[in-house]
Amino acid sequence: MSKEIKKKPQLELNPNVSVDCVIFGFDFDKLNVLVINRSEKEGIQWALPGNLIYDAEHLDEAANRVLEELTGLKKIYLEQIGAFGDPNRISKESDRSWLQSIRAQPEARVITVAYFSLVKMEDYQPQPSSFATSAEWIPVNEIRELAFDHFEILQAAKARLKQMIKIRPIGFNLLPEKFTLSQLHKLYEAILDKPLDKRNFRRKIQKLKIVYSLKEKQSGVPHKPSQLFSFNTEHYLELTQTGYDNFGF
Amino acid sequence: MSKEIKKKPQLELNPNVSVDCVIFGFDFDKLNVLVINRSEKEGIQWALPGNLIYDAEHLDEAANRVLEELTGLKKIYLEQIGAFGDPNRISKESDRSWLQSIRAQPEARVITVAYFSLVKMEDYQPQPSSFATSAEWIPVNEIRELAFDHFEILQAAKARLKQMIKIRPIGFNLLPEKFTLSQLHKLYEAILDKPLDKRNFRRKIQKLKIVYSLKEKQSGVPHKPSQLFSFNTEHYLELTQTGYDNFGF
Numbered sequence: 243m244s245k246e247i248k249k250k251p252q253l254e255l256n257p258n259v260s261v262d263c264v265i266f267g268f269d270f271d272k273l274n275v276l277v278i279n280r281s282e283k284e285g286i287q288w289a290l291p292g293n294l295i296y297d298a299e300h301l302d303e304a305a306n307r308v309l310e311e312l313t314g315l316k317k318i319y320l321e322q323i324g325a326f327g328d329p330n331r332i333s334k335e336s337d338r339s340w341l342q343s344i345r346a347q348p349e350a351r352v353i354t355v356a357y358f359s360l361v362k363m364e365d366y367q368p369q370p371s372s373f374a375t376s377a378e379w380i381p382v383n384e385i386r387e388l389a390f391d392h393f394e395i396l397q398a399a400k401a402r403l404k405q406m407i408k409i410r411p412i413g414f415n416l417l418p419e420k421f422t423l424s425q426l427h428k429l430y431e432a433i434l435d436k437p438l439d440k441r442n443f444r445r446k447i448q449k450l451k452i453v454y455s456l457k458e459k460q461s462g463v464p465h466k467p468s469q470l471f472s473f474n475t476e477h478y479l480e481l482t483q484t485g486y487d488n489f490g491f
Numbered sequence: 492m493s494k495e496i497k498k499k500p501q502l503e504l505n506p507n508v509s510v511d512c513v514i515f516g517f518d519f520d521k522l523n524v525l526v527i528n529r530s531e532k533e534g535i536q537w538a539l540p541g542n543l544i545y546d547a548e549h550l551d552e553a554a555n556r557v558l559e560e561l562t563g564l565k566k567i568y569l570e571q572i573g574a575f576g577d578p579n580r581i582s583k584e585s586d587r588s589w590l591q592s593i594r595a596q597p598e599a600r601v602i603t604v605a606y607f608s609l610v611k612m613e614d615y616q617p618q619p620s621s622f623a624t625s626a627e628w629i630p631v632n633e634i635r636e637l638a639f640d641h642f643e644i645l646q647a648a649k650a651r652l653k654q655m656i657k658i659r660p661i662g663f664n665l666l667p668e669k670f671t672l673s674q675l676h677k678l679y680e681a682i683l684d685k686p687l688d689k690r691n692f693r694r695k696i697q698k699l700k701i702v703y704s705l706k707e708k709q710s711g712v713p714h715k716p717s718q719l720f721s722f723n724t725e726h727y728l729e730l731t732q733t734g735y736d737n738f739g740f
Contacts, residue, residue, distance in 0.1 A: 258507040259576070259602050297600045301576035325574040325604040327508070327550035351546045353508055355574040355602070408658055 255294040257350040261305040262292030262392065263320060264356065264399035265313075266382070267363035268416045270425060273382045273432045274363060275396060278312050278374035280389065281340060289389035290396070291374065292354060294345075305357045313377040314369030319415075320357040323395070323402055327353035331391040340389075344373055354390075358399040362416050383435075403433050411452050411481050414473055420456060422468040423447065452478045504543040506599040510554040511541030511641065512569060513605065513648035514562075515631070516612035517665045519674060522631045522681045523612060524645060527561050527623035529638065530589060538638035539645070540623065541603060543594075554606045562626040563618030568664075569606040572644070572651055576602035580640040589638075593622055603639075607648040611665050632684075649684070656682050660701050660730050663722055669705060671717040672696065701727045 265276040277288040291312040295304035305320050332341060332352055341348040368377035382400065387393060406412060413429050427443050447453060453471040460467035514525040526537040540561040544553035554569050581590060581601055590597040617626035631649065636642060655661060662678050676692050696702060702720040709716035 256507055256600055258505055259600075295576075298578055300578060301574060301602065322573050324571050325550060327544075327604065329547055329549060351505055351508075353550065353604070355576065405658060409654060 254297045255346070256297050257294065257345075257347040258352055260292055260294045260352050260354040261301060261308055262290045262326075262354050262356050262395055263305055263309045264290055264323070264358040264396055265309070265315065265318065265366075266358065266360045266399070266403065267366065267379050268360065268429055268432060269363045269379075270428065271432070273435075274379040275382050275385065276313060276315070276366075276368060277378060277380055277385075277388070278370060279376040279378075280373055281375065284336070284340075287336065287340070287389055288380070288385070288387070290356075290392045291377070292392075293372075294352070301355050302357075305355070311372045312370065312374040314371065315361075315366050318359050318361060318366075320359045323356040323358055323398055325353055325355050326391055326395055326398075328391060334390070337390050354395075356395045356398065358402060360403070360412065360416060400435070404435070407433050411450070411478055414475075414478055414482075417473075420458065420470040420472055422460060423453075423471060424468060426453070426471070450481070452481060503546045504595070505546050506543065506594075506596040507601055509541055509543045509601050509603040510550060510557055511539045511575075511603050511605050511644055512554055512558045513539055513572070513607040513645055514558070514564065514567065514615075515607065515609045515648070515652065516615065516628050517609065517678055517681060518612050518628075519677065520681070522684075523628040524631050524634065525562060525564070525615075525617060526627060526629055526634075526637070527619060528625045528627075529622055530624065533585070533589075536585065536589070536638055537629070537634070537636070539605075539641045540626070541641075542621075543601070550604050551606075554604070560621045561619065561623040563620065564610075564615050567608050567610060567615075569608045572605040572607055572647055574602055574604050575640055575644055575647075577640060583639070586639050603644075605644045605647065607651060609652070609661065609665060652682050653684070660699070660727055663724075663727055663731075666722075669707065669719040669721055671709060672702075672720060673717060675702070675720070699730070701730065 267274040267276065276291065278291050279286050280289050281287045291309050293308045295301065299307070301322070302320065306318070309318065310316050329351060332338070338348070363379055370377040385393070385396065388396065407430065412433065413426060416429060417425055423444055426447065427438065427440060430443065431438050452474055454474050456470045456472055458470045460470060516523040516525065525540065527540050528535050529538050530536045540558050542557045542560070544550065548556070550571070551569065555567070558567065559565050578600060581587070587597070612628055619626040634642070634645065637645065656679065661682065662675060665678060666674055672693055675696065676687065676689060679692065680687050701723055703723050705719045705721055707719045709719060
């Protein structure tokens, strides 16, 4: 008689580890965040797109998979914020009843690994699926509450973004190839969540040498056309790696 | 007959989540890191102090508990680096046999949450216990290999430290109350792992207003006594919270 071997299934969800994604979108005016509604029955319950990881996948892969499953957004560069592990992070009553409806082990302790990204909103039209009944861009400053500890995660992501802008350039993937310094200024103001002196900002940006002036102005605008700029790709990417040595905003 | 109720034990180790700590120590010359040897039988196998978390504890608590259990170091301010979750991170042969000797579920997927800290070495004399057969300070630049993915975690911690020094002050807990600018300079060089121009460094530090000159010089030194300085505590702590707005090294 051969010994019975219990074959481990290829894909097994790990009951204790999840990933959550904070996707920021810039609409040329303000920062927005991509949220899903996880419940049709109980009205709107906004949450960050997130779910348990599979035992065989990398955390980064899991984040990309979950984001695609819930919102349709694919191949986005995600950066890890860190792990969130308050033992009570999933014990709100509304969260528990939802977990009981979808999880195999709803009582298991779950720590989550949070990711964030910054994308151009017009390129990413969310398509909800899986347990997401809808997926929407909502202005960050209008969000007051989210499921689980997602509001706390959102605050951490905002803080990380503000910190990042002090040490390396941001914006390459957020602006069109040709842009005005006003658009870049708006982006930095949206991320830092405060007004920035225009002249000071321009002086700093020019000192960083990440943009160069084109021999071209805006066209078809209802105001006096502004000078157009482009990113100095090589220097920009170098600074993305090494960071600023003497700068901050 | 009463229904049998299986009582959940208060303390249960979670098989899937661990914490690991990178404790940097400064000996007034170079950066060191606190490592443990986890095995008596198989020669030296350096590892970062780390272990599984209990289901009921916060990640931060777990990191402090594990650090104390393995090295005797207590109440250290630890900062999270992030989660490390390569599905193969614990599959080296030497790691597997060790795990089989100490873990209830040695085959379980483990993601680890890494922490780091910076302490004054003279204040922390490690006392190994639990499965640590020894605990030692080793110069960071002499480490070539560690258990699991701990070498990768160490590199991430070094990078984080370098990044941090660009955006907020470091050193308050690392230097005596009165110190020379040479000692501070040495600390920044050790963290940034490169020589820094002395005059440039002094200019930047003074511009940051984090130190002030005392009306006092060193005594009992075999060279010309240097001017002593002290940290401007209030301004220092403010910068620790808000970060530099215009600086970097």
